Amino acid sequence: MDARSEASLIESNATVPKTAALRTEWIETAALALAERAARPPAAAVPDTVTPERIREETGTSDPVGRDPIGQSVTRLEDLPLVRGQARFAADLSFPRSLHMRIVRSSVPHGRIASIDASAALALRGVVAVWTHHDVADIPCIPLREGKSAELDPYLQPILADGIVRYVGDPVAAVFATDPYLAEDAAERVIVDIESLPVITEATAPLGEFLPGLPSEPTIVRKGYGDVDAAFAQADLVVELELAIGRHSGVPLETRGAIGRYDASRDVLELHGAAKVPHRNRDALARMLGRSPHSIQLFELHVGGGFGVRGEIYPEDVLVLLAAMRLERPVKWIEDRYESLLATNQSREQLHRVRAAVRADGWVLAMDDEFFHDQGAYVRTHGDRVVDMTAGILPGPYVLPNYRVAGHYRLTNKTPAATYRAPGRFESTFVRERLFDAIAERLGMDPIELRRRNLIQPQQMPFPRGIDTISDTIVFDSGDYPLLLDKTLDALHWEDLKESLRQRRATGETVGAGLAYFVEKSGLGPADGVRISVDFTGAVEVVTGGASVGQGFETVVAQICASTLGVDYRRVRVIHGQTNRIQYGIGAHAGRATVMTGSATHNAALKVRAKALEMAASLLGASADQLSVVDGQVVYASGDVAGAGRTVSLGDIASALAPTAPARGGREPGLSAEGWYETHSMTYPYGVHVAVVKVDRDTGAPRVERFFVGYDVGRAVNPMLVEGQIVGGVAQGLGGALLEEFSYDERGEPLAVTFADYLLPTLADVPAVEVMLTEDAPSPLNPLGIKGAGEAGINGVGAAIAAAIDDAIGQPGAVTRLPVSPARLKALLRRRAS
C-alpha cells in the first residue's frame, strides 16, 4: 500500500461517523441492558402472526446470543451516536478554508433572462466568485440515470439556467463566499432581470409547446393486455371516475447538503453528503465532468431522511464539485428550508380518468385508465419512471382480465417532480380502490365482498401480470391475498367495528371506516454484491454498496450476516455509501436494501463461514462437517462428545489466514469473501389498510381515530424495524391524504414555501398506528424469503382515508381528490345539505 492510498483510507475512515470508542461504549450499554432483561420470563413459541409487540414482549428488545438473529427485534446499531448528538449529517461536516455556496433562484415561473448583474455581489469582501450559465456552459445537463431517451433528453436540467427560467426556484446563479451569512447577503445583490413568458400550470392544459419546438407532452406511457373494448361491450355496468392526487413530496427533516472537495495531491474529487445511489451518481458525475470514476469518490454521511427525493443528482451537487476544482477550495452548500420547498423534487400530482367494465355479479372485466402526470419544469434523473410505475402497478391485487392505460407525461412551470416513497403506488392505489368502492356502491354490494371476488387466488401464484414496469416483467412471486384480508378483518373484529360505527352515526356522530388493498413491489435488481471480512479480534466488517437513509440498514444487514456466519450482530460493522470501499452498489431505493444487499450478505457470509470451518477443521484436527459457528466461536456440533469444549475463535482463524501465517498453507489469504445476489424479478409484498375517521361537521376537520395495517412481508428480519417503517409511512401517507400540498396559484407562484404553509403531520395528527405483520408468503426468489417493507405504510393511506370519509359523511364516492382539506370536506358536507 503506497502512501497515497494510505492517506485515502484514513480520510475515508474519518467520514464514517463511528469510532472504536463509541462502539465499545455501545456494547457496554447494550450489555447492561441485556443483564437487566435476563430476569424476564422465557420466550413462548412464536405464533403464526408475528407482531412486533409480541416479539418484543417475549424476547426483550435487545436480544442476545444463542438465537437466530433473523426475526429478532433487536435494537439498532445506528442509534448510539444519534441519541448522543455525535452523528455527522452533511451540515455537520466542515473542512478548513471552505467556501459557502448560495444559489440565486428565479422568482418567476417562466421567463427569458435579459441580464444578470453580479457586480454589487462581487464587491463584497469575502465573495470569491459568482457564476452564471456562461461559466458552466461546458457541463452537460444532468442525465437520466438509466440510458438516454430521445423524447426526454431535450427537457433535462442544466446546472444553471440557460437563458430561460422555467419555475420559481430555478437556479440562475451561484455565489461563493467565505461565510454562509455573507453568501446570502451577496446572493441578494445579484440583480437578475427576467422578462416573463406565459406559464402552463396544469398537466391537463391543452397540448401545446412547452418551449419553442418542444411539446408539453414528450411521451405517453401505454400498457395493457386483453381486449378492453370487447370487455366494455359485454359489460353489465360501466363505472367512470375522475380522480386527482395533490402535489406533495418526501420533505425530509434534514434539507439537502453537498460538500465538494478536490484533493490535487491525489487528483481525487470528493462529494460528501451523497445518499441513496452513491455509486450510480459517481458514474454519472464522472461522465458529466469528464473524469474517471476512480477519481471521484462519494461519501454518504448520516442522512436525515431520504424518501426518494434525496440523493438524486441535482444542480447543486455538480456545482460544488466544479467549484471545488475551479476555485481550489472545499465548497459547502446546505439547502435552507425555503429553497428545499422550491428546489427539491416534488411528486404525486396526477389526474386520472378511469373506468371499469363490470359484470352484474361483481366480476370486474376490465379497467381502462387515462391519466395526466404533472412533471414540472424539467425532466429529472428518473425520466418517466413514476408514470411507468403508476401504469404498471395500477391493477393491484385483482385478476382484472383486461387492462389498458395511457399515462400522459406533461411539463408544467412548477418544481420538477420525481419519486417519493411508494412512487406510482400511493397514486394508483387511490385510483383503483376508489374505483372498486364506486363499483360496489353501484352494484349495492359490500365493498369487501367485491374485492374478495376479484382477488388473485393463492393457487394462481406465481401470477404473471401481463405487463412490464421499469424494465421488469411483472410476475407476482407469492401471496395469499384472501388470507391477509381475512386476518385483517378478524384482527379488527370488522363486523363489530362496523356495528359500533353504525351506532355512533345513529347518535349523530360523523364517523366511518374504509379499507384499501394493495400490492407493493420491492427488491428491484439486477445485482448487488458485498465483501465480508473478519479481523483478528473476530470483528466482522460488511462492505456494501448499499445506502442508508435512516431505515436501520446497518442493523438489518448485520442481523443477516450474524445469522449466517454465527456471530453476535453487535460484532458486525456495516459500511455503506462509500464509493472508495467497493466498486459497485445499488444504494437504497425501491425497497431494495434488505432484499438485494441482504441476500448478497447472506451469500458472502456463507462463503466466509465455509472458509472458517475449513481452516478450523485443520486447526482442530477435525473435519469441517463436524463443526459449526456459534457466537463467533467454531465449536463441535452438539452431540459430538469427543470434541466437546474444543473451540477456536473466528479471530484466531483470521490470524491463521493472514498472508504471513504459516498455518495458512496454500489457502487464499484472509478470512473474507465477496458475495453477489442477482435477480431479474422483483418481489411483491402486499397489504391492507383500514382507517377510521371522524369528521367535525361544523368545521370539516377530519380526525383519524384508528389506522390499521395488515402486511405480508415474506420474512421480517427485524419486526420492530419493519413496524417502524410502516408506522412512519402511514404518518407520511396521512400527510398526503389530509394535509400536505404544494399548491400554486394560476400564475405559477408556489404557495407552500414555509413550514407554516406546507403542513407536515404532527403528533396530534397521527393516531397510534396498529400493525399486523404476517409471513405467510415468503418470496421464493431469494434465499431468505424476504420482501421489502419501506413502502408498506404509505401505499394505501390515501385510498383508505378517502373511503373512511365517504363512510363517515354517508356520501359514497364523495372524495375524488387528495388531500382532503377541511375546506374541501366542508364543501362536500355543504353540497349534501343543499
Add this chain to the structure above:
Amino acid sequence: MKPVAFEYHSPHSLDEALATLARVAPLEGRVIAGGQSLVPAMAFRLVRPGHLVDINGIAGLDHLRVEADELVIGACVRHAIFHRPVVAGVLGRALTDIAAHVAHYPIRMRGTFCGSLAQADPASEWCLLAMTLGARMIVRSVRGERSIPAHAFFQGVMSTDIQPDELLTEVRIPLPHAQARIGFDEFSRRRGDFALAMALVQFDLLDGRMKAVRVGVGAVEATARRIEAAEQTLEGGMPTMDRFQAAARAAAQAVDPSDQPQVPAVYRRELVESCVRRALERALSATLPKLP
C-alpha cells in the same frame, strides 16, 4: 435563511432603552422581546432591521399584577405564564384556555404577550382578546407616555399605532364582573397553527339573561374586531342554543373575509359561525348544566 446584519443594543433600564430607540428609530430600529415572530420574519429577510433593541435585560418589565379593576401585563411577560391561571375567576381561566392555542410550547416559553400585540398578526389570539375585552395599550418614548385603546391601536395587517421610537411597556385589560362568562374557540389546520378563524365572547349573566355582551372574531379580516350584529342578537336575552346559533349566524354574515382558493370566503364564514357558537357554549358550560 440568515438575517441581514444589524446592530444589537441591550439596555439595562427603560430610560436607556427609550433613548436608544429614539436614536435608532430612523435607522430601521426595532424592539425585540421574545422574537418568536420577528426572528422568523428576519430569517426570510422580510423584516430587515438595522438595529435591534433587546428589552429582555430590563428589570421590571415582566410585571403582571392587578391594579384597581385592570389586569396589567408587562412587556416581557411570556405566553407560558398563562398556562396556569394568573388571576382568580373567569379571566384567569380564559387566559389559560387561550394560551393553549398560542403557537407551540417552546414558542410560548420565549414569546411575549405584548410582543404579539405589537406584531398585530390578524390571527393573534391576544389581539382578539385585547379588542374584545377593550384593553388599553401603554406605549412610551422619550417624548412621553400614551394610552391607546384597542380599537385605535390595531390599524391593519401587522400594523399598529406604535410609532418607531415607542415601546409597548404594558397592556391593561379590564377585569370582568363577578357575573361574567368568557368563552373562546378557534379553528386551525393543525394544533398550534395560525388560526383560520377564532371567536372570543364575554357577557354578564344577570338573572338568567345576558348583559354587556361582547363578541369578537379574529383571523378572518385584517384585524380582530367586535361584531355588533351578533352582540345585539344576544344582548338581554336568555342563553339558549337557538339564540347562540342566531348570533353565530349573524357574526358569519357580518364578517367580510377574503376569498382565497385554499380558504374560500364561504368556508371562512362557516368557521366563524362554528367558532362563535362554540365560544358561547363554552362560556356557559363552565358553570351551567346543559342548555334547554
Add this chain to the structure above:
Amino acid sequence: MKQPITLQVNQNTYDIEAEPRRTLADALREDCGLTGTHLGCEHGVCGACTVIVDGDPMRACLMFAVQAEGRAIRTVEGLAAGATLHPLQQAFIDHHALQCGFCTAGFLMLATSLIERADPPDDQELLDALSSNLCRCTGYKNIVNAVRAASVALRQR
C-alpha cells in the same frame, strides 16, 4: 461586526466571536462545535434545534447567540453522563423512537425539559407539548412510548 460572546453550554464556557445576527443554533454548531443541535427549518416550526435555556425548551433558531449570554444552555451533547445515557436516550433506543435521527436531539431536549420539571406534565399536557416538534420518520408512536417510559424511569430513580 463580530463581537465577543460568552456562552455557558452544558456547564462549559465557550468564548466565541460572532455577529449579533448569528443565531444561537449557528453559534452552538459552528462556533462551539456542538453539531448535535440540528437545523431543520430555521423559522421555528420543526423544533429540531430545540435546546434548554435556563430550564425551558426553546428554539435555538429563534434566538440570537448574543441574547443567550449569561443563560444556562443545555444541548443533546450534555444529556449523558459519560458512558451512561440519560434515561430518555436509553428509552429512545429501546423503543425504536428514532429512524434517521435528525429530529432526535430536538425531541430529547423538549422531552427532557418536560419530564425533569418539578411539576411534570400530565399525559395530555405531555402530548400537547410533544406536538411542538416534527418527526418525518417514526409516526411519533414510539417517541411517545419512549417519553412515557423515561418519565416513569426518572420518577423511580
